Amino acid sequence: MSLFLNYLSMPYLLEGIQVTFQVTALGLGGGVILGLILAWMQLSRFRLLAVLARGYAVIFRGTPLMLQMVFAYNALPHIGIKLPAIIAAGLALACNEAPFIAEMLRSAVLGVDRGQVSAGQALGMTPAVLMRRVIAPQAIRTMIPAFGNESVSALKNSSLASVIAVQELTLRSTQLASSTFDFFSIFLASGLLYLLLTGAISVIQLFVERWLDLDRTVRRRRFAEYLPWRRVDMFPKADGKATAALDPAVVVRPESVELAPSKVLTREDRARRSATIARNNVVVEVENLRKRYDAQAVLEGVDLTVRIGEVVALLGPSGSGKSTLLRCINHLENPDSGIVRVGGRRLGFRDNGKPLSPRDIADERASVGVGMVFQQFNLFSHLTAKENVAGPLRWVHGLTRLDADRRARELLDRVGLSHRADALPRHLSGGQQQRVAIARALAPNPSVLLLDEPTSALDPELVNEVLEVIRRLAIDDGLTMVISTHQIRFADEVADRVAFLSDGTILEEGPAHEVLSNPRHPLTARFLSVMEADRAPEPVR
Numbered sequence: 001m002s003l004f005l006n007y008l009s010m011p012y013l014l015e016g017i018q019v020t021f022q023v024t025a026l027g028l029g030g031g032v033i034l035g036l037i038l039a040w041m042q043l044s045r046f047r048l049l050a051v052l053a054r055g056y057a058v059i060f061r062g063t064p065l066m067l068q069m070v071f072a073y074n075a076l077p078h079i080g081i082k083l084p085a086i087i088a089a090g091l092a093l094a095c096n097e098a099p100f101i102a103e104m105l106r107s108a109v110l111g112v113d114r115g116q117v118s119a120g121q122a123l124g125m126t127p128a129v130l131m132r133r134v135i136a137p138q139a140i141r142t143m144i145p146a147f148g149n150e151s152v153s154a155l156k157n158s159s160l161a162s163v164i165a166v167q168e169l170t171l172r173s174t175q176l177a178s179s180t181f182d183f184f185s186i187f188l189a190s191g192l193l194y195l196l197l198t199g200a201i202s203v204i205q206l207f208v209e210r211w212l213d214l215d216r217t218v219r220r221r222r223f224a225e226y227l228p229w230r231r232v233d234m235f236p237k238a239d240g241k242a243t244a245a246l247d248p249a250v251v252v253r254p255e256s257v258e259l260a261p262s263k264v265l266t267r268e269d270r271a272r273r274s275a276t277i278a279r280n281n282v283v284v285e286v287e288n289l290r291k292r293y294d295a296q297a298v299l300e301g302v303d304l305t306v307r308i309g310e311v312v313a314l315l316g317p318s319g320s321g322k323s324t325l326l327r328c329i330n331h332l333e334n335p336d337s338g339i340v341r342v343g344g345r346r347l348g349f350r351d352n353g354k355p356l357s358p359r360d361i362a363d364e365r366a367s368v369g370v371g372m373v374f375q376q377f378n379l380f381s382h383l384t385a386k387e388n389v390a391g392p393l394r395w396v397h398g399l400t401r402l403d404a405d406r407r408a409r410e411l412l413d414r415v416g417l418s419h420r421a422d423a424l425p426r427h428l429s430g431g432q433q434q435r436v437a438i439a440r441a442l443a444p445n446p447s448v449l450l451l452d453e454p455t456s457a458l459d460p461e462l463v464n465e466v467l468e469v470i471r472r473l474a475i476d477d478g479l480t481m482v483i484s485t486h487q488i489r490f491a492d493e494v495a496d497r498v499a500f501l502s503d504g505t506i507l508e509e510g511p512a513h514e515v516l517s518n519p520r521h522p523l524t525a526r527f528l529s530v531m532e533a534d535r536a537p538e539p540v541r
Contacts (some may be wrong), residue, residue: 008189012176016169017193019086023158023168026090028151036273038102043109057099066160068092073164084415087413089161097154104146106533108139119378122330123392123440124366126359133395137382141212152198156271169193202478214382214424270496274511277496280308283448283480284329287508291324291504298324299335300504306448306482311474311497313512314484317527322484323375326450329482330370331361333412342368343447366396371446375453377433381423385436386421389443397444415469431462435469448480449473455487463487470494488531492516 029086041053060068072095073088083091112135120130162171173190177183188373284306291299306312314322327333329340331348334355340347348361357366379388388407393399399407412418415435425433433456441449454470455463467490473479474494484493491498495512500521508521519525 005232008192013169013190015191016167016172017197018168020155020158020168020197022086023089023093023161023166024151024155026087027093027097027154027158028091029099030094031154033089034094034098035101035105037108039105042102042106053102057102060095062097063097065092065157066163068096069160069164078401085161085164085166089158089164091164093154093157093161096157097150100148100150104143104150105139108143108146109135111142112138113378113381115376115378116380117333118375119361119372119380119437119440120392121332122370122372124362124444125398126299126362128359129362129395134380135468139380141214142208144205144212148201149204151201155197155201156194162193168329202299270513274496277307277310280310281304283308283343284324284482285339285341286329287339287341289325289328289335289340291328291333291335293319299328299338302338302501302504302506304506304509306480308447308480309478310481310497311481311483311495313491313498314482314501315486315488315491315498315524315527316501321504322501324453325501326372326452326482326484330365330372330450334374342370347357362396366444369444369447371441371444371448372450373434373437373441373452373454375456376455377425377430377437378432378441379436381425384422385417385428385432386425388425388436389440392440393443407443408439411442412436415439416465429462430458431465434458434466434520438466438469438473442479448482451481451483451485453484453486455485488516488528488530500527503529 038053041049069092072092159170177186286304289302390404393404498512498515500508
């Protein structure tokens, strides 16, 4: 036992730990840098870059690390590159780790919900802002366990540097055992030292995971200001109720603040509203829009105009092209042919007809002002309700933190969610999440608001709270909206005009009440009868 303890504290072995650290640090540091480059190449739109990155991965994952270290130390001098043994070992380890780290990065990026990416694009975020503020924060949190595991693997693989005579821990243990013939005690001490090192990595990993745990908000508030995607209030709240709302351990009832019902339009109100809208300028103009997915035609020559202050409801069976039409208006989908103009500007194209870059398209969306609300809410899951609304105002429109937070709180109060401003999306009900999404879309004062089946993902008891918010926006505020919906009664109450789509074409279009009460096309009549039958209550037994 005394010999064993002596080996544990022997300077000769401790110096080997220092060399092991150096090789591991070089390998992980270089591996992260190369991994970032390889991941970027594989995610690039340019196929050649992805092919080159794949080829690199095949080579360095398919050959032993020991051979790579020998190559770096013995083969590179033949082309004039002479590296010290430690640098050669670190380089080989970095090149070996890079494809594994790249796959971790790529899988973490691809694991971020694509709906959040679409939401960021619709809000006018450039690809760089979207990566830095939405994708990277979530990807980093998911890859921490895998990166901790890879760090442990790199530490153990550093022992292979002994093949090129790097005096790391394993080589020194072997040399010491060969001179003393006390193999068991020396290698037991060496194994324990490796265990302590890998255990330290595991502790660091757990600390980082807890530090980035979004559900530990209160405990980690002092760290939040250092995270680029998180924002804290400029002035701390003094009341305990606000602090309780931040703590997910405190149970908050999901019921929302009741919204006052909007006024109901009479026939005379509708007539005056229609006359006013008819004099307004056209804000959305769609001409002969066509879109196909492979062999499937989704839009076949759609024409549609929307005037300022008008509410247009898109009706039709699933797969009729309603969602695709909305996404083409916002240029989240690139139409095969046809023209979409918003505010007189053709989104996605220059004046000469050439397509814009993704960055320029994002800037154009932000300047034109086309808000969008999605079926699945698509809130940024790592941000609170307030940050979901305020963040894009800072990142896209350049508002200060105080101004953005003030605007966010005003809108959350408007949709009845001021008391849930500091809650994460997963702590909100579906109806509350959708109302946050509506507030986020309204934040930059869009010229037109697109709503894609805003209640389809909600439980029946949550539908009315979202419809009431939309009703207030349409009737009380006069916001220009295009709504894809299956809520026939809601469309009759709120919409000025209805367009019925089937198989990618508009079969019938006209004043909402007229089309819904007296449809002319047989497919429209059949659709409305089916929807009314589905809404009919079950007979009492």
